[in-house]
Amino acid sequence: MIQNKIVVRYQDGKILKGQTSDFLPTKPAFHLSLIDAPFGSSTIEVKVSEVKAVFFVKDFAGNREYKEVQGFSASKSAGGRKITVSFQDGETLIGTTQGYDPKRTGFFIVPADADSNNDRCFVVQSSVQNVSFV
Numbered sequence: 001m002i003q004n005k006i007v008v009r010y011q012d013g014k015i016l017k018g019q020t021s022d023f024l025p026t027k028p029a030f031h032l033s034l035i036d037a038p039f040g041s042s043t044i045e046v047k048v049s050e051v052k053a054v055f056f057v058k059d060f061a062g063n064r065e066y067k068e069v070q071g072f073s074a075s076k077s078a079g080g081r082k083i084t085v086s087f088q089d090g091e092t093l094i095g096t097t098q099g100y101d102p103k104r105t106g107f108f109i110v111p112a113d114a115d116s117n118n119d120r121c122f123v124v125q126s127s128v129q130n131v132s133f134v
Contacts, residue, residue, distance in 0.1 A: 007055040008032060008046055011127050013089075016046075017060050025106060025122060035060055048105060052087060052127040055118050062117040069113040070094055082134035083109060087127055095121075100131065 003019040010016075016032060023030040031043035071094065080096035087093075095109040106124045 003033075005057050005060060006032070007057055007060075009052045009055065010050055011052045011088075011124075012050075016044075020046075023054065023122075025104075025108070028105075048124060049126070051124050052089070053093075053124060054122040056120045056122075058117050058119060066115070066117070068111065068116050071112060080110065082112075084132045084134060085109060085123055085128060086130040086132075088129045089127075093121060093123070094134075102131070 003021050004023060006018065006020055006023070008016045008018075016034060018032040018034040018037075020030050020032050028049065029045050029047050032046050033043050034041070070092070080098045081100065083095060083097045083100060085093045085095075093109055093111070095111045097107055097109050100107045102125060104125065106122050108120050108122055110120050111118050
């Protein structure tokens, strides 16, 4: 079973890090094994309705000093539709999406910056202030 490394950011600002094997964009909840939980601990249920976004990450530590490029490279072609997402808390993500539909619970975005620690991000529509296509 594939374990995805994720960082869950809640709409209230809470952040959890761990692994999941049952995240699906169409399900109302998934389970998270926290990275700092003792061995053998049970998973916690994460309700998507409470979440701002789920970040599928390369590394849990990340690099706090790194500043993501907020645009697209002219030399690299972007797969999918270029999009800018503004969250209600003021954060902005720039990347590409294959399937944005405002009627769905959420959508995936791949960061424009190839050096980002995020492989992709599932954005929960209820946490979004504005979406624009570039």
